[in-house]
Amino acid sequence: MKKIINGVDQVENEMIQGMVKAYPQYLRKLDCGNVVVRAEKKEGKVALISGGGSGHEPAHGGYVGEGMLDAAVAGAVFTSPTPDQILEGIKAVAADQGVLMVIKNYTGDVMNFEMAGEMAEMEGIPVKQVVVNDDVAVKDSLYTVGRRGVAGTVFVHKIAGAKAEAGASLDEVQAVAQKVIDNVRTMGMAIKPCTVPASGQPGFELTDEEMEVGIGIHGEPGTHREPLKKADEIVDMLLEKILADIDYTGREVAVMINGSGATPLMELFIINNHVADVLAAKGVKVYKTLVGNYMTSIEMAGFSISLLRLDDEMKELLDAKADTPAFKA
Amino acid sequence: MKKIINGVDQVENEMIQGMVKAYPQYLRKLDCGNVVVRAEKKEGKVALISGGGSGHEPAHGGYVGEGMLDAAVAGAVFTSPTPDQILEGIKAVAADQGVLMVIKNYTGDVMNFEMAGEMAEMEGIPVKQVVVNDDVAVKDSLYTVGRRGVAGTVFVHKIAGAKAEAGASLDEVQAVAQKVIDNVRTMGMAIKPCTVPASGQPGFELTDEEMEVGIGIHGEPGTHREPLKKADEIVDMLLEKILADIDYTGREVAVMINGSGATPLMELFIINNHVADVLAAKGVKVYKTLVGNYMTSIEMAGFSISLLRLDDEMKELLDAKADTPAFKA
Numbered sequence: 001m002k003k004i005i006n007g008v009d010q011v012e013n014e015m016i017q018g019m020v021k022a023y024p025q026y027l028r029k030l031d032c033g034n035v036v037v038r039a040e041k042k043e044g045k046v047a048l049i050s051g052g053g054s055g056h057e058p059a060h061g062g063y064v065g066e067g068m069l070d071a072a073v074a075g076a077v078f079t080s081p082t083p084d085q086i087l088e089g090i091k092a093v094a095a096d097q098g099v100l101m102v103i104k105n106y107t108g109d110v111m112n113f114e115m116a117g118e119m120a121e122m123e124g125i126p127v128k129q130v131v132v133n134d135d136v137a138v139k140d141s142l143y144t145v146g147r148r149g150v151a152g153t154v155f156v157h158k159i160a161g162a163k164a165e166a167g168a169s170l171d172e173v174q175a176v177a178q179k180v181i182d183n184v185r186t187m188g189m190a191i192k193p194c195t196v197p198a199s200g201q202p203g204f205e206l207t208d209e210e211m212e213v214g215i216g217i218h219g220e221p222g223t224h225r226e227p228l229k230k231a232d233e234i235v236d237m238l239l240e241k242i243l244a245d246i247d248y249t250g251r252e253v254a255v256m257i258n259g260s261g262a263t264p265l266m267e268l269f270i271i272n273n274h275v276a277d278v279l280a281a282k283g284v285k286v287y288k289t290l291v292g293n294y295m296t297s298i299e300m301a302g303f304s305i306s307l308l309r310l311d312d313e314m315k316e317l318l319d320a321k322a323d324t325p326a327f328k329a
Numbered sequence: 330m331k332k333i334i335n336g337v338d339q340v341e342n343e344m345i346q347g348m349v350k351a352y353p354q355y356l357r358k359l360d361c362g363n364v365v366v367r368a369e370k371k372e373g374k375v376a377l378i379s380g381g382g383s384g385h386e387p388a389h390g391g392y393v394g395e396g397m398l399d400a401a402v403a404g405a406v407f408t409s410p411t412p413d414q415i416l417e418g419i420k421a422v423a424a425d426q427g428v429l430m431v432i433k434n435y436t437g438d439v440m441n442f443e444m445a446g447e448m449a450e451m452e453g454i455p456v457k458q459v460v461v462n463d464d465v466a467v468k469d470s471l472y473t474v475g476r477r478g479v480a481g482t483v484f485v486h487k488i489a490g491a492k493a494e495a496g497a498s499l500d501e502v503q504a505v506a507q508k509v510i511d512n513v514r515t516m517g518m519a520i521k522p523c524t525v526p527a528s529g530q531p532g533f534e535l536t537d538e539e540m541e542v543g544i545g546i547h548g549e550p551g552t553h554r555e556p557l558k559k560a561d562e563i564v565d566m567l568l569e570k571i572l573a574d575i576d577y578t579g580r581e582v583a584v585m586i587n588g589s590g591a592t593p594l595m596e597l598f599i600i601n602n603h604v605a606d607v608l609a610a611k612g613v614k615v616y617k618t619l620v621g622n623y624m625t626s627i628e629m630a631g632f633s634i635s636l637l638r639l640d641d642e643m644k645e646l647l648d649a650k651a652d653t654p655a656f657k658a
Contacts, residue, residue: 002520002537004596004632006559014560015595018602022586022618057594077595191331194593208331230335231343257351262591264523264628265386266344267333273347289351293622299593301628303333328657 001200003299008197012054012076019061023325026065030092033085034074036061037092042070046164046173047093050102050157051086052109053078055196055298056217059154062326068161069102069324077196077298078218080108086116090125098126098170102156102177104149105133128170130177132156134186134306136245137214137222150217151258151295152184152306155318158327162320176313183309185245187238190215190260190302191228213237217260217297217304231267235274238305243282248309252287253279254318256306261296263303268292271303287315294326330529332628337526341383341405348390352654355394359421362414363403365390366421371399375493375502376422379431379486380415381438382407384525384627385546388483391655397490398431398653406525406627407547409437415445419454427455427499431485431506433478434462457499459506461485463515463635465574466543466551479546480587480624481513481635484647487656491649505642512638514574516567519544519589519631520557542566546589546626546633560596564603567634572611577638581616582608583647585635590625592632597621600632608636616644623655 005011016034020027027036034054050060051073060072070093075081090099099120103113110131117127134152141148160177168176190212193202203219206212211234214222229237257272259265268291279286287310295304310318322329334340345363349356356365363383379389380402389401399422404410419428428449432442439460446456463481470477489506497505520540522531532548535541540563543551558566586601588594597620608615616639624633639647651658 002557002630004520004560004563004592005599006561011595011599014602015598018598018600018605019620021605022584022598022601022620055593055595057598062594191333228331231333232335234333255351261593262628262630263333264384264590264625265391265622266340266384266627269344269347269351269386270334270340271347272351273343276347276350291348291351293594296593298595299591299630301331301591 001195003197005197011197012074015054016061016074026325027061030088032088035071035085035089036064037071038064041093043095045095045167046097046170047095047099048102048161048164049089049093049099051081052104053080056295058326059295063157063324065324067165067320067322068157068327077198080106080112083112083115083119086113087119090116090120090127094125098128100160100170100173100177101127101129102153102160103129103131104153105131105146106143106148107145108143126170128174130156130174130181132181134184135216136185136241137187141216142220143218148216150186150188151256151304152186154256154294155184155254155308156180158322159314159317162317176317180308180314184306185242186304186306187241188215188302188304189213189234189238190300192262192301193219194261194298194300215302217295219297219300231270232274235271235278239275239278242305242307246309248284248307250283252285252310254308254310255286255289256294257291258295258304258306259293260300260302261293262299262301268303275305288318330524332526334526340526341403344383345390345403355654356390359417361417364400364414364418365393366400367393370422372424374424374496375426375499376424376428377431377490377493378418378422378428380410381433382409385624387655388624392486392653394653396494396649396651397486397656406527409435409441412441412444412448415442416448419445419449419456423454427457429489429499429502429506430456430458431482431489432458432460433482434460434475435472435477436474455499457503459485459503459510461510463513464545465514465570466516470545471549472547477545479515479517480585480633481515483585483623484513484583484637485509487651488643488646491646505646509637509643513635514571515633515635516570517544517631517633518542518563518567519629521591521630522548523590523627523629544631546624548626548629560599561603564600564607568604568607571634571636575638577613577636579612581614581639583637583639584615584618585623586620587624587633587635588622589629589631590622591628591630597632604634617647
């Protein structure tokens, strides 16, 4: 394992401290656990909280700020945060209008967020939730019953965050978050693994000629392993599965080409070049494209494509102001 | 070489196409060569043009837009663009107010930009230039006479770009660009090399226990190679050299923790955690911090630290509105 760190037991804490020191105008860290909240609490709106294991930076702390999240809870690398941690986050941002939890569909995350939500409700805080499950690669996998929640989660943060910022009710914010989930699909692949610091060993091994197709954001196995193909052929393969899942024909979409952490932007743009061409040929109209490291897997090399099928409400909320460390609009 | 590409001879062109297709609201590609300009030409202001070899994405195309560059010229990977290409860029954005070229100090870049500038002047376009040389690691190196121009260039784009956008004269924009150069210092290191697609071989080799200190953004050798140390020790070493070069004591600075392309954000935040502590202990006040992939070296793993010593004018221009694909303020 070759990493620029101080010690495997300090990774999560030093990372969160370094993030908060970089962005004090946006972020404040709670004293207990790795929970970040907005530097200045916004009153009079539904609060959004998300989180999960560390290792997906800038998710989720980077999305805390105006128009997106109110709190992000970070567990150990690739490990769900505890219910106590999540509860502290909920209590720190709780408003009379209630709290929406945005959960990626991993068994540990769902269980711990739900438990925290129940504890918060017992303390009189209205809590609702949505579970993101945008990965079309596999149903049921190593850590998940049903589809995994991956990069499409960032669209939920953006659009539900804008709805909350505009003063919508908890039911309305939950409804638009669910609408995003119903309309976003993602699939990814990787050519090089990542190493969880505490383990010290790569999560999987690939030869120089192989790629893993349909991989999850923790390096979980995908649909299959096969010889590395050209970028355009990989894009064709991923898009075919995404476009077969819901009907995008004639619709406007938001596209996210998400890097896994060690993928150069050069490659992400080469990928987008073909994604744009294929969508145009299939009569899918691109409304907005995001290219970059939005939901990473430490230093995995690979990418995912997300397509969000838009309507007028989602377009307006996607374009609404966001001012966070990792997402500005 | 394991990359997600189609062919080594298509890399630069497909990358630029993919960038322009991702951001049509910001960018337009000229028909001749890999030159991108603002989608809508801004009239009545000094035009800023920069560029260099490809492989440093999002530099420089990602910084074309309101408040930053008017044009970016991309050569082959790690290879200077030709004078003809640069001239086309200059002519596409030329204004009565003149054109400022922001050149990173590499022998090929300086020669080709200067030649293009002279050709443009012969066509009646007023052209001035600045040469960025922020790298304190080594004087004279593989591609450079004098210090290399590296990540600090992004501060020049931001601050000179804001000055131009505000309607300043060519002399004034050049003067503030030079002021940034006079006050910004950078030093980097790497733990894993990058591979230029056309070469197919890593630019250098390191064992699993080694790091290269003072490396350039093309993987050029730095000051020395030594056993990989802890993140905090590496930060101490780089900051010592930066802080010895000009006096930052009691001053406000902008900090950039720049990833080389394959460095996870997790590590960049761990690095910033100690940078912030060291600067606080030394009485250097951090005004703003940027953490991310701003000036990369394809998929090199490593980082650089840049410190820009600020005054009131630079603070105001750093905070001024910027709206580009890779930098929003």
